[in-house]
Amino acid sequence: MSGAISDVAALAGVSKATASRALTGRGYVSAETRERVVQAAATIGYVASPIAASLSTGRTLAIGVLTSFLNRWYFGEVLEGAEGALRARGYDLTLHHLPPDSPERDRIFDSYLTNKRFDGMISIGIEASQDEIARLLANPRPLVSIGGNIRGAHSINIDDQALGREATEHLITLGHTRIAHITGHDAELQTDTVHGRRLAGYLAAMEDAGLTSAVHVLPAVHSLPGGYEAAAQLLRDARIRPTAVFASTDEVAIGIIIAARRLGITVPAELSVIGIDGHSYAEMFALTTFEQEPRAQGRHAVEILLQDLEDERRAQAPDSGEPGSTVSEVRWPTRLVIRQTTTRPESAE
Amino acid sequence: MSGAISDVAALAGVSKATASRALTGRGYVSAETRERVVQAAATIGYVASPIAASLSTGRTLAIGVLTSFLNRWYFGEVLEGAEGALRARGYDLTLHHLPPDSPERDRIFDSYLTNKRFDGMISIGIEASQDEIARLLANPRPLVSIGGNIRGAHSINIDDQALGREATEHLITLGHTRIAHITGHDAELQTDTVHGRRLAGYLAAMEDAGLTSAVHVLPAVHSLPGGYEAAAQLLRDARIRPTAVFASTDEVAIGIIIAARRLGITVPAELSVIGIDGHSYAEMFALTTFEQEPRAQGRHAVEILLQDLEDERRAQAPDSGEPGSTVSEVRWPTRLVIRQTTTRPESAE
DNA sequence: ATGAAAGCGCTAACAC
DNA sequence: GTGTTAGCGCTTTCAT
Numbered sequence: 178m179s180g181a182i183s184d185v186a187a188l189a190g191v192s193k194a195t196a197s198r199a200l201t202g203r204g205y206v207s208a209e210t211r212e213r214v215v216q217a218a219a220t221i222g223y224v225a226s227p228i229a230a231s232l233s234t235g236r237t238l239a240i241g242v243l244t245s246f247l248n249r250w251y252f253g254e255v256l257e258g259a260e261g262a263l264r265a266r267g268y269d270l271t272l273h274h275l276p277p278d279s280p281e282r283d284r285i286f287d288s289y290l291t292n293k294r295f296d297g298m299i300s301i302g303i304e305a306s307q308d309e310i311a312r313l314l315a316n317p318r319p320l321v322s323i324g325g326n327i328r329g330a331h332s333i334n335i336d337d338q339a340l341g342r343e344a345t346e347h348l349i350t351l352g353h354t355r356i357a358h359i360t361g362h363d364a365e366l367q368t369d370t371v372h373g374r375r376l377a378g379y380l381a382a383m384e385d386a387g388l389t390s391a392v393h394v395l396p397a398v399h400s401l402p403g404g405y406e407a408a409a410q411l412l413r414d415a416r417i418r419p420t421a422v423f424a425s426t427d428e429v430a431i432g433i434i435i436a437a438r439r440l441g442i443t444v445p446a447e448l449s450v451i452g453i454d455g456h457s458y459a460e461m462f463a464l465t466t467f468e469q470e471p472r473a474q475g476r477h478a479v480e481i482l483l484q485d486l487e488d489e490r491r492a493q494a495p496d497s498g499e500p501g502s503t504v505s506e507v508r509w510p511t512r513l514v515i516r517q518t519t520t521r522p523e524s525a526e
Numbered sequence: 527m528s529g530a531i532s533d534v535a536a537l538a539g540v541s542k543a544t545a546s547r548a549l550t551g552r553g554y555v556s557a558e559t560r561e562r563v564v565q566a567a568a569t570i571g572y573v574a575s576p577i578a579a580s581l582s583t584g585r586t587l588a589i590g591v592l593t594s595f596l597n598r599w600y601f602g603e604v605l606e607g608a609e610g611a612l613r614a615r616g617y618d619l620t621l622h623h624l625p626p627d628s629p630e631r632d633r634i635f636d637s638y639l640t641n642k643r644f645d646g647m648i649s650i651g652i653e654a655s656q657d658e659i660a661r662l663l664a665n666p667r668p669l670v671s672i673g674g675n676i677r678g679a680h681s682i683n684i685d686d687q688a689l690g691r692e693a694t695e696h697l698i699t700l701g702h703t704r705i706a707h708i709t710g711h712d713a714e715l716q717t718d719t720v721h722g723r724r725l726a727g728y729l730a731a732m733e734d735a736g737l738t739s740a741v742h743v744l745p746a747v748h749s750l751p752g753g754y755e756a757a758a759q760l761l762r763d764a765r766i767r768p769t770a771v772f773a774s775t776d777e778v779a780i781g782i783i784i785a786a787r788r789l790g791i792t793v794p795a796e797l798s799v800i801g802i803d804g805h806s807y808a809e810m811f812a813l814t815t816f817e818q819e820p821r822a823q824g825r826h827a828v829e830i831l832l833q834d835l836e837d838e839r840r841a842q843a844p845d846s847g848e849p850g851s852t853v854s855e856v857r858w859p860t861r862l863v864i865r866q867t868t869t870r871p872e873s874a875e
Numbered sequence: 876a877t878g879a880a881a882g883c884g885c886t887a888a889c890a891c
Numbered sequence: 892g893t894g895t896t897a898g899c900g901c902t903t904t905c906a907t
Contacts (some may be wrong), residue, residue, distance in 0.1 A: 181883095181884055182885065182886095191893075192893065192895075193884090193885080193892070193895095194886080194894060194896095195892080195894070197887090198892090203887090204886095204887085205892055205893085206893080210892080210893085224642065225639045225885075226581075226642050226883090226884055226885070227642060227643055227885095228581050228883090228884080228885090229645060229883070229885040229899090230884080230886070231577045231885090232575075232577050232578055232581050232883085232884080232886095232898095232899045232900065233884080233885045233887080233899050234885085234887090234899085235899075237577065242621075247602045247603075247605050247606040248599055248602035253598075253602055254597055256596050256621075257596040260621060260622070260623045264634065264637065268622050269643065271588070271620050271622060272605075272609060272620070272870060273613075289574045292576070292618070293575050293576060294576055299579075336891090361839045401780070431750070431780065434784055435780070435784070475579055476595070530900055530901085531900065531902095532900080532901095540877075541878045541879075542879095542901080543878060543879080543902080543903075544876080544877055544900065547877085547903095550901095550902080551906085552903090553877095553902095554877085555876070556876060559876080559877085574899055575899090576903075577899090577900080578899070578902085579900080579902075580901090581883045581884065581885085581901070581902095582882080582883055582901045582902040583883095583901085
């Protein structure tokens with residue numbers, strides 16, 4: 178089994194170069210010899226060494242993916258989308274986990290960037306410091322950022338502020354006034370973060386509706402337990418209990434439902450949940466939710482990235498003009514899906 | 527920036543060979559010259575090309591991870607554990623997603639195995655056919671299988687049958703008789719699968735308790751919506767409604783809780799949930815659960831794998847004896863955590 | 876302790 | 892169209 182290309186060449190009675198051309202499809206080979214080479218390769222079960230090819234061509238056919246979470250639905254879905262699209266195009270995916278608060282964050286970051294084993298990068302939900310962004314952009318390889326705060330690279334983002342506003346206004350339209358918002362913790366609320374923008378949308382909508390005094394913001398860890406704890410705190414005191422909640426994350430929203438059940442109280446009349454796929458988890462619980470198809474986002478990121486790589490390659494070619502190194506900024510569509518059971522504040526307990 | 531090792535060598539006034547020795551730590555270099563080389567490398571910001579190194583040494587310093595799910599808690603946690611451990615040891619992780627029912631399963635499998643870019647493999651929750659297992663084992667690179675049905679390679683498994691029995695017996699001890707089990711779909715219930723073994727444990731316990739006629743098994747997709755749907759079906763008819771449920775997966779159990787709430791009925795007195803970490807999701811909802819620390823499983827798999835690689839390397843060395851190619855089979859401990867709110871069938875509605 | 880040289884397996888110019 | 896040759900950047904005998 179296996180063997181090197183020289184073996185294939187020998188068996189087919191051609192030179193290494195011809196064998197390579199026949200197998201990779203680059204350069205002229207007569208149909209006849211190609212067939213012979215392919216046969217020879219099949220006979221000895223030849224598979225090219227991507228490493229040797231990489232060393233020779235300078236391209237690795239691998240994409241580095243940097244993600245902030247591995248155990249949350251949204252991120253898993255994006256990752257799944259990207260993985261599938263990459264494999265379909267013949268690329269490997271090397272995974273790097275960069276949690277927001279890691280003490281070794283700097284080391285991870287560095288080992289990631291100096292790793293020369295990928296042609297391009299995709300970042301999922303990475304909220305990076307100015308310094309980190311600068312380092313990312315200094316890297317010659319193209320980057321597509323999904324849902325983080327990175328500017329200057331290709332990006333796919335949803336309009337978090339508009340979304341926060343839309344969710345809140347929806348609740349206001351239904352007649353709610355005591356609308357709470359469960360968000361991220363302090364460090365995640367600087368203006369230029371997902372949760373910060375969603376919060377801003379919430380605040381703006383409340384203010385516009387003259388509900389500034391009813392604003393109720395609660396931090397939470399973005400997990401089921403996090404949502405549970407926040408909700409338990411939020412719902413405990415019946416006098417100040419909100420009639421509606423806008424949660425910044427799926428996991429948190431589910432946690433709220435469970436908390437409400439455990440406390441033996443009726444779930445707040447509305448819950449808005451951000452994220453998740455077409456077969457939304459939240460949707461089925463008859464909540465109001467935003468769909469944004471994370472899987473499709475992952476796929477789309479791959480397309481942008483590979484397109485950029487191809488453009489770059491074409492730009493290298495002797496004929497073509499300038500690299501046209503513009504950066505695409507995709508405003509990803511979201512859709513408010515309304516499936517409430519109880520919608521009016523009166524029906525809340 | 528960057529540059530090749532020849533640049534470093536030139537700057538330090540030594541040969542490429544010495545520079546290499548100084549930088550990699552293999553072979554003799556005087557402390558003095560080493561220092562000089564390291565300095566030179568630092569000055570020009572040299573980072574070695576792992577690809578060139580791989581071509582030369584034959585080792586890639588990368589591990590391929592094959593996982594059946596990316597959007598489920600257990601798998602995400604295992605992946606996170608493995609990723610961290612690998613990075614700590616200087617290895618890359620290339621991710622491959624192999625869903626159980628994929629039409630292109632064979633192609634994925636093949637592209638994975640013929641990919642020569644990794645030194646070893648970790649499989650997470652892969653239920654493979656005989657043919658697939660054979661192909662996996664035919665691959666010369668070592669494999670550690672976590673929680674699948676692969677035998678003949680290093681493996682980390684929990685005793686699913688014992689666990690199914692233990693969960694069921696726990697419910698029986700509490701006085702329950704109408705105990706339902708939510709499991710996987712048909713294809714997942716052949717004897718040698720996670721869900722099949724858990725089911726077997728459940729059945730055995732029921733039979734031993736003379737409750738064979740009370741056996742109630744319901745298939746479900748292993749997701750929150752899946753658990754929801756199964757539970758909705760299970761709980762709808764009050765006359766045959768079980769007083770306890772043993773669910774085969776976290777997501778399913780959470781789905782059940784939500785279904786119960788939505789249907790406006792009290793949740794079954796007990797729910798046993800399989801999986802999840804120390805900070806168990808299920809745990810906090812006061813359910814009975816099994817802990818098995820998936821993150822630690824991921825880390826442990828990495829340790830076994832890298833140990834094997836090191837052994838192999840040592841075996842290559844001229845001095846040592848035989849490869850000692852035994853395969854480790856780890857029986858991973860699980861712990862039943864009991865945090866029920868309502869425990870007795872009387873208290874069920 | 877260090878250097879010279881060969882070679883990992885492939886691709887890409889350049890000749891023929 | 893096909894073969895020859897020269898690397899890609901590193902590691903590693905083998906001399907010295």
